[in-house]
Amino acid sequence: MDVTKDNFKSALSTFETHLKDARFVSIDVEMTGKPMVRKHAVFFALSIPIILPLFFSFYFQLYYFIQNLLFSFLHLGLWLDERSKGFSFDSFQTKYEKIKLAAENFQIIQVGVSLFEWIPNNSDSSDKDSENSSSERACSLDHIDSSLPFKDISSKNKRKKRKILNSSRKQKHNIDKKTNSVSSSGYYETRVYNFFIYPALKSGPFKKEKNFMLINSSVDFLTENAFDFNKWIYQGIPYLNFSDLEKLKKEKLSFITNPRLHARISDDSKDFYESTKLKIDGLANAPEQTEIFIDAENTYKMRLIHQIVDDIPCLYSVGQPGSVKIIKTNQVTKKKLIEEYITKLEKDLEKHKGFSKVIELLSECNKPIIGHNCFTDFVYLYSHFCRPLPNTLAEFKNEIHNLFPEIYDTKFIFENSLCLKSIAVSSTLEDLNKSLKQSKGFDTSILLNARSSKYTSDRFHEAGFDSFLTGKLFIKALPNLADSLNGFLNKLFMFKSFPSFVHITEADDETNRPLAIELCSSQEINLKFVQDIVSEVCSQDEYFIYTVSLNLCYVCTKIPSHDTINKIYLQLVKNGDKDWSVSQHDQ
Incomplete structure (x- = not known):
């Protein structure tokens, strides 16, 4: 279903x-x-956030540098290029x-x-x-043998x-x-x-x-x-996910049990702050009034309301959709309200x-x-x-x-x-x-x-x-x-x-894994030249060349011999083209 x-x-x-x-x-x-996957996915992913107006600003050079740095990092790393393929x-x-x-x-x-x-x-x-029930009974698909006991x-x-x-x-x-x-x-x-x-x-x-x-x-x-x-x-x-749930619970509990950092009051929020403080002070000083609701159109204004309440010991605030509920209380009742909040939080997280x-x-x-x-x-x-x-x-x-x-x-x-x-x-x-x-x-x-x-x-x-x-x-x-x-x-x-x-449940035995040398170049690699160099120290039955692209290949041992791979590495470094980048893969 x-x-x-x-x-x-x-x-x-x-x-x-x-x-x-x-x-x-x-x-x-x-x-x-x-x-x-192939590296053209990188271009698609990074081309989306380009902001053309930056071209005309003095930030453009910085933006251009960061973008190219990301391209270089992604290309030279293990992500979304030829190297992201799984190799033997x-x-x-x-x-x-x-x-x-x-x-x-x-x-x-x-x-x-x-x-x-x-x-x-x-x-x-x-x-x-x-x-x-009989009206919803299972429908038979097929039959399979079981002449031997299931283990x-x-x-x-x-x-x-x-x-x-x-x-x-x-x-x-x-x-x-x-x-x-x-x-x-x-x-x-x-x-x-x-x-x-x-x-x-x-x-x-x-x-x-x-x-x-x-x-x-x-x-x-x-x-x-x-x-x-x-x-x-x-x-x-x-x-x-499990990590999200733990983080949310920790944040929410910290919000009500630890002192909150006061937010800066912006110029366009001063009137809201002052009028809200008058209402909250009025609640704290009114003998018969027990609670009020204050509308808040965004989380910033909610935070301002909470920080006003935090400075008044006899009050407790609870955020709600579009508003904050403020309750007059004492220490015993406040503790009970906090316990109720935690219980509700745990139920919400579970739900x-x-x-x-x-x-x-x-x-x-x-x-x-x-x-x-x-x-x-x-x-x-x-x-x-x-x-x-x-x-x-x-x-x-x-x-x-x-x-x-x-x-x-x-x-x-x-x-x-x-x-x-x-x-x-x-x-x-x-x-x-x-x-x-x-x-x-x-x-x-x-x-x-x-x-x-x-x-x-x-x-x-x-x-x-x-x-x-x-x-x-x-x-x-x-x-x-x-x-x-x-x-x-x-x-x-x-x-x-x-x-x-x-x-x-056990360590993996990788002793039979082939070893490899990575060879990349800014130019097209001449595979015949690579073969001639390697053949000077190894017979053809000891290695093979795995081509990934015109400018990337791997020279691999057919059997996992560290002596052989080291000889190949030294030979390529010594006799290869100047623009070759030679490195031992996964060593």
């Missing part, structure tokens, strides 16, 4: 209810751009940094979450709520204490032998939630400005796959978490999370709905493991399982789905709940459908994995990498 801000409250309630009963959860994310010779740390930059600049627009609940055939359907996929790793803690976190939610089910013993009922996400300026009483980028290739791709941009912008669910509440629930429920080629998805999810991304991959792995202790990546499973690797020509969702539809012998039922019935037909690249298909592929893979499932736990596929996965 599509979930927007209009039906988010009711959908969240049913989501929370059925999440408790889910055996596992699968996810997918769509965004306005991904890593490895990048370290995992560098790959993470590239994805991190993309996640911080592009926007999540859709998140798909599918809940897979195991229903034994002898269960009493009368115990189900109205969503599962217990609960993590054996110890959980660390987290700020977000729930008693259910202590329970284990296993896919175990009782779901070793041919259709005679039960089926998986699936509920698919397709969340539209939009970072609106306002989330309830809270405001947050946010800049984000779109890349034309992603917009074209989304358009080709019938993405509804109107629904995204007009009905997308707003959110405040306006928006989609971040879904991430919080997923973290608390301690269910296995299934994704497909999902490392980038988790970087984006953490960046948008949790906290600022840490600088190092090691820190990120620790943070994401704290949130989701059990993750399985179906792309990594199908790429690396000996019995599954040959099923499809590639491990994309489309190819895997097509190949498994044609396979025979599957008879474990997967059924879609009626509210998710639109996914009985393919809707590739809609986050909801892709999350459903990811979970479906996971179920289909399980019988073929036998005793090897634990070997895939918390290993997320990484494209063009050695090894081909990031291990969330």
Whole structure:
């Protein structure tokens, strides 16, 4: 079902209810751009704020200098140029940094979450709520084999204490032998939630400005796959991430518990200030009057009202839309009012978490999370709905493991399982789905709940459908994995990498990663000349040249030899053209 801000409250309630009963959860994310974009996006992004009148002012030279400095920085850094592509010779740390930059600049627009609940055939359907009544019964999609028992996929790793803690976190939610089910013993009922996400300026009483980028290739791709941009912008669910919530709470509490700095009274506000002070002094000196409201057309005037009240111990002020309420009180009553304000603030913050509440629930429920080629998805999810991304991959792995202790990546499973690797020509969702539809012998039922019935037909690249298909592929893979499932736990596929996965709970072994020398020039690089220079110290079976553009290439070792790469580096520095810039990549 599509979930927007209009039906988010009711959908969240049913989501929370059925999440408790889910055996596992699968996810997918769509965004306005991904890593490895082209540098013309930089020009588009920076050309928007150019202010032509500055050309005629003495600030123009400064503006021109800053703009070119930004261009140079972005071009020579890791962002939005040829270097932003993912290379096989990048370290995992560098790959993470590239994805991190993309996640911080592009926007999540859709998140798909599918809940897979195991229903034994002898269960009493009368115990189900109205969503599962006979008139809304799940519709059968297909059948899949399960001739082998499903393994217990609960993590054996110890959980660390987290700020977000729930008693259910202590329970284990296993896919175990009782779901070793041919259709005679039960089926998986699936509920698919397709969340539209939009970072609106306002989330309830809270405001947050946010800049984000779109890349034309992603917009074209989304358009080709019938993405509804109107629904995204007009009905997308707003959110405040965990870090926003903590910061807002701290700011609001500081506002009422600590002395506030007095704002300067501007010349055009002096009359307002004086008339307001007379009204407030009148309240403080009037024996029978207990409260007044003073209109304030902007936050600056509200601040002036509050600072007048701060200097009068017997008064307390509360901001409201378009006005400030001032109450005559004493210290005991004032303390009570502050406590009431804090309680209301906490309720408001909880109410306006928006989609971040879904991430919080997923973290608390301690269910296995299934994704497909999902490392980038988790970087984006953490960046948008949790906290600022840490600088190092090691820190990120620790943070994401704290949130989701059990993750399985179906792309990594199908790429690396000996019995599954040959099923499809590639491990994309489309190819895997097509190949498994044609396979025979599957008879474990997967059924879609009626509210998710639109996914009985393919809707590739809609986050909801892709999350459903990811979970479906996971179920289909399980019988073929036998005793090897634990070997895939918390290993997320990484494209063009050695090894081909990031291990969330262990250090990554990158000893087989190729090494490289970066060679760039202001002129077109003569690759034959480069080859002749390198061939003086290495045989052709020891290296290869990776061309990125006419003025950028990498000379890479075929085997990870530091001696070889050092010889290549010294040879290029010694005999190369004067305008060449030679550096060891990712050392």
